[in-house]
Every structure is written in C-alpha cells, then in structure tokens.
Amino acid sequence: MKKNDLPQRHRDTERMKTWERLLWFIKVASLCLCASVAMASPAQAQELKWGGDAEGGAPYLLPDPKNPRQIIGFEIDLMEALGKQLNRKSVFVQNQWDGLIPGLQRGNYDLAVNGIEITDDRKQQINFSIPYYACGEQLSVRVEENAITSLADLKGKVVGTLKFSLAQRILEQAQRDLGGALDIRTYEIQTTAYADLANGRLQAVLMDWPIAVYYSKPNPKLKYVGEIISQMQYGIGVRKDDEVLLKQVNDTLLTLIKSGKLRRIYEKWGIWNDDTDKLFAKMTAPEQKGEALAEFTQIVTQKLTWRERLKRYISYLPALLLQGAPMTLLISILGMAVAIALGLMLALVNLYAPQPFAWLARAYVEVFRGTPLLIQLYLIFYGLPNIGIRLPPIIAAVVGLGLNYAAYEAENYRAGIQAIPRGQMEAALSLGLTRAQSLRHVIVPQAMRLVIPPVTNDFIALFKDSSIVSVITMVELTKVYGQLAATYYDYIGAGILTAAIYFLMGLPFVRLARWAENRLATDKRIITAAKKRWLGVGAKPA
C-alpha cells in the first residue's frame, strides 16, 4: 500500500489547506510507514474500522501480489480517501463475504465495504450510504464459442457465477424464462468459475463487470459477448442505529465524487465506466442534490411480528425439503455405498493380501484419514481437470466423500474381522472352504454385524459432512440454508430449521441400523434390552 499510495497522498494534501490537517497527515503517514500494528491509544479513537473480504479478489480487495500480507484494491483507496476526509484512520478488518452484514451488526467493524449491492432485502437489515459505484453484468464465453451472444442463447447451457450475486438472480430469472433449461453453477471464488469455463465444465460465466475486467479479459481463452446486462449500485453498509456515521459517510462520499477523487481512483484501477459516470452526474446535478441522498437514507425500519416470522419459516420449507434435502440424502447414501464397498476391500487387502498390496491399503487409510476432506474435495473437483479428468459436481461429491470415508470404514472392518475368534476361520478351513470362501461366508458376515454401530456413527457423520460439498457448486441442504440465511439475514431461525431437518433425516437410519443389528443378532438374549429404549436411539451397554 505504501508504495502505491504515496503519490496519491501528495495530491490529497494539496486540498487539505489547513496546517492542522497537514500535521495530522504527517503523523498518520509516519505511523503507516512504521507499519506499526499496535496503535498508540490516542490514535485508537480515530480509527475507522471497516469490514471486507480480501478473498473477494481484484479489483475490490486482494492481497498485493508483490507483498501478500498487504491488502490492496480500489475499495482500500476509497476508504483511505474517506478516512482522510473524516480525520480518521482507515482500518481494514477481514471478514468472510457472506458474513459481512452479520459482522457489521455484531459490531466487529463500523462499515461494510466490499461490492455490496444495494438491495431492498439488505436494507431491512442495515442502512446503505449513497452509492459509490455502479456497474452491470458481463457475459464471458470461450473464444471458439459462437453460439452464445446473449442470455437468450443460454438455453440448455451450463453457466457459472458467484453465489448470492445479482448475476445469480439474473440467471435464475433467465432459467424461469427458458422453462428451466439452464443449468446454474454457483461459485465462492471467481477464479474457479473462469477456470471451469476455460476447461469446458461451463459454457458461459456471468459476472460483475469489474470482475470480468480483471479475470476474464486477460485470459486468452475467453472473450466477452453481448452488452452489459442490468445495473447495480454498490453502497457502504452502516448499522441502523449509527445515523451520525451514515450522514458523515454520505457527506464525505459526495465531496469525493464532486472533487473527482473517486473518479481518479476508478481510473487508476481501470474500472471507470458509463454506469458510474451517469450515476455521479445524477448525484451531483444541483437540482437533484439531496434527492438521491434522501432516496438512500430514508429507510424504513421494518419489524416482523411473530406471525409473519412463522410464515417466513414455513416459506423456507419447500426450498429446504424439496431442493436441499433430497440432494443431501442422495450424496450421503451414494457416498456411504462407495465407502462401505471400498472400505471392506481395503480391510481385506490390508489383512490378507501379500506385502506390497497390504502396505498400499494401509497407506491409503493413513493418507485419506490424515488429510482434510475439504482439501480432498478441492483436489478432486478443481485439481483433476488439470490432468484431463473433469467430474460433474455430483460425481465429484460422491467420490470425494466415498474415498474419504472408505479409510474410516476400512478400519471399522479390520477391527470387526479381527474380533472374530480364530476358531471360526479354522473351522471353515477344516470343512474344505478356501480362505476367500471362509471370509465370504463365515468371517465377513459376522464382522458386518459387529461393526454396525461404528458404521452407523460414520454414516451420520458423513451425512453431516456432506454439507462441505457446497464448495464444489453442489446445491444441497446447507447451501440452501446459506442462501436463505443470506437473503433474509436470518441465521438463527433458518439455522435451527436446517439442523432439525438434518437430525430428523438421520433418525430413520439410526432406527434401520438398530433393526439390522437385532435381526442379525446371533445371541438373541441381548435384543430385548435394546427394544425397551425410546425409539431405540443411542448406545447402551448390553
């Protein structure tokens, strides 16, 4: 930041005529140069803390490629300028993008700035400043693609975008217009969306124009098509009760717009556009001054009654139960099937195969058990395309969960098999069965029954872990929850509802496992005790 910002600071000082301001600037600048993290206490009162997500990427907020510990971006420049006008030091606070508004409400910082579009939904939760930037959506395709030139050409195509974005809503509308014949994949990070476009997993990407400028335009494999679609305006989020700060921010933004400071920042980042030009012209037009201000500062605080709240929760149910739950169930059951089949094979190879194979099975267990599932999923979904293996999200999810849990199942089976008395194998061999036949007819069936409780445990765990696959564009229960919570800023109500659905969906499997355990019990005396308990849930020593 230091290197880039110094010339700009010089420009600013020209406008700060008073001696006092100059003195203040020297003080702050010297502090910045020292890169002192622990601020002196008198300066703390001056801090202007604002939240953003540096993972959001260029040109908004990003780690400086030359010095990744330093965050740069046009919003950093914006907030520096804003802070300077307000005589307060701009302090960036890292916060996950989805959680920027809750973080603001919780008081982690006083402003939320990270390409947050001004929408009616969000206005219910927080106040917005006057807009500081306006832009639309840009459609990108591969260079050799000639069939797609507008949204209407997307029929039957696979299109990617960022989740919770305007582009997602536009695509969903297009999907309805096309009678559902549009496959939307949502991403957390723009680079992965464009990477999937380049490698053919997607046929088009719709993204905020500034993002396209930085990630699509420089990529020789991609090109823009069509006009800029729709328009949105970014605003600075302020807590509802913080009206003084809101006014300060609005006044300052207007000053920066009038002075041309903001335009210079956008030009420096190469994102000055017609939309913003028109917006600023409208905002600074003398006869309209204050009108725009009023439009965005006049926000009705709308409190929901408990009846309306209940109604809203019921309105969540179709999405959760029809869209999220079946996918979670499908992925979990298929994933567990892979895990059980592969796990049993690994256990048998580990115990009975000759040396190099047994060693490999053990190595598999150690590696898959010892590394994070999340990273395994990333490698499978985003890593494998590099070597030409491009799995659809659902297959990648099932394979990822299956491969990971197979390591745990292998150990369950190994424990189960080793718990069978040696006499069983001897008796089977004495009857003339081969070792493989003995395993199949005598050892494994008994081991299976023994491992039902730990395998049920793992299934329930997998069931919940399936929520991780939302990172590879799968829309399952947790993803639907995230979407609902982000739309209404209602993390508690929707969260409890979703957790309850997970719990209730898991129960039948617990019952099924208990039933199987009883049915397969070889010592019938222990069954009755289990039956007496409520729903047969939970483990109780026999």
Place this chain on the structure above:
Amino acid sequence: MAEANTIISVNNLQKSYGDASALSGISFDVEVSELTVIIGPSGCGKSTLLRCLNGLELFDHGSVRIGDISLEMNGKSHHHLNTQLRHLREEVGMVFQSFNLFPHLTVLENAVLAPIVVKRTARKEAEEQARTLLAKVGLKDRMDYYPSQLSGGQQQRAAIARALAMSPKVMLYDEPTSALDPSLVGEVLGIMRQLDDEGMTQVVVTHEMKFARDVADKVLVLSDGELIETGSPDVIFTAPRDERTRSFLQRYL
C-alpha cells in the same frame, strides 16, 4: 495287517517353533474303521499332532498320507500346498474343543454351508442330507436354532453333524468334551461310539480315559512331542511299558 487297509500313515513328522521342538519324528498308522485315541499330559503336542493331520498346522519335515492324498515337507516354503490342503480337508472332518459353530447361521445352515459351497451340492439335496445327520445326532427339533440357543452338548453334536455332512473318510476330535459340563459329556461320546460301530475311522485327542479304555482300538501316548508308547488299550492301561505313561495314567485312574 494288509497295507490296503491303512488309511492314515504318518511318517517321521517333525515340527518346531523356533528352537523349541513341538513334535520330534512321529510315525504311526491308522487302519480303516479304527478308533485311535491320543493321550498325554498337557502341552505334550497331541493337539498339534492332530492339527497336522488336516493341515491346520504345517510341519517342517516328514509326511502325512490320508487316503490317496499325501503331504510331504522338507523344510521349504508351503505356498504351493493350498490346493492339496483343501483336497485333504475335504476327506477329513474336524471337531474342536470349543465347537466353533458359525454363530450367525442356524444349526441346519451350519451343516449345509460346506456341501453347498465346496461340493456344489444342490441346496435341497444338502438340506435333506443334513436333516438325516442332525436327526442321527439327536437334534431333530433344534435344526432351526442358532448355536447360542443350544447347550454345550447339543452344540458339539451339531459340530459333529456339520463335519459328517462333508462325508469325510476320517474324523478328528480335538478334546471334544473338555469344554462340556460333566453331565453332557456322555451324549457326545455316545455319538462317537455310534460312529465307531458304523465303521468310521476316528482319531481322538481326549482326557476321557474310560472312553479310551472301552472304545479305542489303539492308544498313542505322547510326552514332550515324542510318541512314547503305542498299543491296544488293554496293554496301555494295565501294563504300560514306559515309566512316563505309568506316572501320567496314575493321575487319571
């Protein structure tokens, strides 16, 4: 006796665990229809010897022949033996001290598993044969019970029926009554006696001296992995030649 009547022939059988010798150069023959009893103090190697007869234990040197199948060892790797071991085991039934019934299968399923899997007998036929055998050992009413629902004596009789279902030429028993309540010992020995009457060749490791004296055709006495005495029960139990036999028997009679 004529060579043709010899069904088991053990020749110079040697086995050791590391430096400790478990069996040192044992040789004996068993004639068709004979009931042979192996006795000796605990740890003398009688179970090991019996388990060598169906390949559950492999030996280092010597040979074992049962019917037409023989195993010969000369201290080298055993890997090539798998098929031969399986053929051998099809000819030899084995009954264990702890029964080793398959607990996840009913008594009837226990008895039909091997004929169906190994001999590929049709299920119907296998069940018919198993019912006959189970009736013979007195388990007509217990065929659909699981092993855990049976008494020890019933379990051991089921185990005998299971072994017989493979129509073996020879039956081996490894202390078949040692895990049983004394009141249940008789029913198991009764079955063995009945099989003897029907002409089954049987080799029994046991501590039931009365049974050995009354039923055995031949008694082998083992001590510290050595075969110290062989003879008819009359000779062994009334006029043992070896001092070790005498001191062993004193503790039982």
